[in-house]
Amino acid sequence: MKAAMSTSLVAPLLIFFTISLVVSGSALSIDYYAETCPDAELAVTEVVKEAIANDDTVPAALLRLHFHDCFIRGCDASVLLKSRGRDKAEKDGPPNESLHAFYVIDHAKKAVEKMCPGVVSCADILALAARDSVALSGGPTWEVPKGRRDGRVSRANETNQLPAPTFNFTQLKQSFSQRGLSTKDLVVLSGGHTLGFAHCSSFQNRIHDFDTASDVDPTLDPSFAARLQEICPAQNRVKSAGSAMDTTSTAFDNTYYKLLLQGQGLFSSDEALLTHPKTAGFVSQFASSQEEFFEAFVKSIVRMGSLEGGEEVRQNCRVIN
Ligand SMILES: *[C@@H]1O[C@H](CO)[C@@H](O)[C@H](O)[C@H]1NC(C)=O
Ligand SMILES: *[C@@H]1O[C@H](CO)[C@@H](O)[C@H](O)[C@H]1NC(C)=O
Ligand SMILES: *[C@@H]1O[C@H](CO)[C@@H](O)[C@H](O)[C@H]1NC(C)=O
Numbered sequence: 001m002k003a004a005m006s007t008s009l010v011a012p013l014l015i016f017f018t019i020s021l022v023v024s025g026s027a028l029s030i031d032y033y034a035e036t037c038p039d040a041e042l043a044v045t046e047v048v049k050e051a052i053a054n055d056d057t058v059p060a061a062l063l064r065l066h067f068h069d070c071f072i073r074g075c076d077a078s079v080l081l082k083s084r085g086r087d088k089a090e091k092d093g094p095p096n097e098s099l100h101a102f103y104v105i106d107h108a109k110k111a112v113e114k115m116c117p118g119v120v121s122c123a124d125i126l127a128l129a130a131r132d133s134v135a136l137s138g139g140p141t142w143e144v145p146k147g148r149r150d151g152r153v154s155r156a157n158e159t160n161q162l163p164a165p166t167f168n169f170t171q172l173k174q175s176f177s178q179r180g181l182s183t184k185d186l187v188v189l190s191g192g193h194t195l196g197f198a199h200c201s202s203f204q205n206r207i208h209d210f211d212t213a214s215d216v217d218p219t220l221d222p223s224f225a226a227r228l229q230e231i232c233p234a235q236n237r238v239k240s241a242g243s244a245m246d247t248t249s250t251a252f253d254n255t256y257y258k259l260l261l262q263g264q265g266l267f268s269s270d271e272a273l274l275t276h277p278k279t280a281g282f283v284s285q286f287a288s289s290q291e292e293f294f295e296a297f298v299k300s301i302v303r304m305g306s307l308e309g310g311e312e313v314r315q316n317c318r319v320i321n
Contacts, residue, residue, distance in 0.1 A: 028145035028306055032124075037116035041144075044125055047108040048132040051101070056250045059133035060196030061101035066130035066305070067192060068099065069123065071179065072158050074309025076151030077122035080105060080317045083156070093156030095164075097199050102318075105129060109317050122317035123148035127305050134301075137195060139252030140294035145302065149310030152320045165202040165267035169275045179307055181300070187273055187282040188300040191293055193266070194256040196249055199242040200232030203266050208234045219271050221263030228266075257287035 033040050051058045069079040072090060080102060083089040091099060105125055112120045124146045135141035163175040176186045206217035207229050216225045231241055245266055246256045256265075260283055265271050273279045286293035312321050 027308065028147045030143045030145055032146035033116075033120060037112065037119045039115055040112050040120045040124075041128055043111040043115060044108045044128045045132050047111055048104060048129050049136060051104040051107070052133070052136055055101075057197065058101050058104060059137045059250070059252070060245075061099070062104060062126070062129045062133040063192050063195060065099060065101065065105070066126050067189070068159075068162060069126055070304050070307045071162050071175075073151055073153065074307040075123050075127060075148050075305055076308070076310030077126055077148075077314065077317060078151045078154040078309065080122055080126070081151075081154035081320065082318045088156035089154040090156060090159055091154070093159035095159065095162070095202070097201070098197065105317055113315070118313055118315060121148050121150045121310070121313045123150050123310060125317070130301070130305075133195075134252050134297075137250060137252040139194075140298050142298040142302065145306060148308065150312050150314040150317075150320075151310040152312065163269060165198070165269050166205050167269045167272065169272040169279070172269055172272055179304075181304060183276070183279055184282055184296065185300040185303060187279050187286070188293070188296045189304060190270060190273060191254070191256055191286060191297060193245045193270060194248070194252055194254070196245045197242055198245055198266055199240070200237055203228065203243070203268075204232055204234075206268060206271075207232060217268070217271070219263060219274075224262075224264045254286050254290040254293045257283050257293065261287050 048058070048062070065079055066075070068090070069075050069077060072078060079090050079099070081089045081091070083092045090096075091102070105122065108125050108129060109120075109122060112125065124144075127144050127146070127148065131142060131144050161175075163172055167175065172186055173183055176182070181189075206220060207225055208215060210217045216222075216229075220228075228243060231243055243266060246259055248255045256270075259265060260270055260274065265273075273283050282296075286296070315321055
């Protein structure tokens with residue numbers, strides 16, 4: 001009985017994984033623009049560099065945009081589309097509070113269009129900008145497979161398909177496996193929380209009315225929890241209030257995993273990685289070796305970045321052709 005259950009759980013995952021690998025393998029390639037727009041990557045990097053010089057929250061924003069994009073309808077730049085009348089787009093759906101830096105993609109697209117009009121997709125530009133963001137923040141760099149197509153559909157109500165900060169292990173695992181991503185990918189991509197800022201709403205479940213026994217999530221380090229309660233009181237909270245995701249929130253490093261082991265992960269979904277032996281093992285591994293985290297991150301983000309959707313190369317990243 002037990003064996004049969006685990007087989008039936010595992011089999012659909014394997015199939016999904018194989019399909020997504022085959023599809024991406026046939027379409028995406030590192031040399032995709034070698035003939036048609038050889039300087040596209042340089043142009044994107046220049047724009048991202050300049051934006052970061054003016055605003056050090058840009059890397060976190062661009063990495064989050066890429067992640068958000070890929071988790072809904074594949075990496076098809078659907079997250080960039082504007083709402084059309086009453087049809088609200090992803091970017092105007094909850095939880096969009098911390099989506100920003102759209103202008104960076106617009107600037108990069110403009111620079112690329114000047115060199116080779118109608119060739120490079122917005123989804124590829126976003127994937128490149130995410131890579132540059134990580135690299136320019138002290139993280140690893142990698143070759144981005146390209147050839148994504150931009151989608152024509154973006155629906156606010158589909159943002160409920162994003163893994164939420166309140167998710168437990170079961171929910172996280174399901175969200176990732178539905179996209180052909182493994183539990184290792186889950187731990188590795190959660191490491192993206194090494195960059196950025198979170199509003200109180202995404203972790204208030206842990207510091208107020210946690211459960212009938214306690215106001216505060218008992219897995220939180222008490223002094224860390226007290227600090228969060230101060231920043232995010234139960235009442236009369238400043239709307240923009242929140243906390244940096246880790247203590248080095250503009251550096252792409254393995255501090256996130258170290259803090260997680262000390263009860264200083266911000267979200268329930270971070271803490272959830274410690275509730276399962278396999279994922280807890282990866283957390284310890286990455287906490288003790290930044291090099292192994294970087295190596296794994298490159299593999300996982302390329303895998304996530306290969307989830308396909310889309311059908312055109314948009315002229316303007318905010319609107320369909
Ligand atoms: C989501 O929104 C679209 C319109 O943007 C609508 O057609 C669809 O029925 C909605 N789906 C759900 C599950 O509410
Ligand atoms: C988030 O959604 C709200 C409400 O639909 C919208 O007014 C706002 O512009 C959106 N934020 C971003 C960054 O797109
Ligand atoms: C995870 O959350 C879901 C949905 O709230 C719940 O049904 C499930 O029991 C939870 N799993 C664990 C292990 O807590």
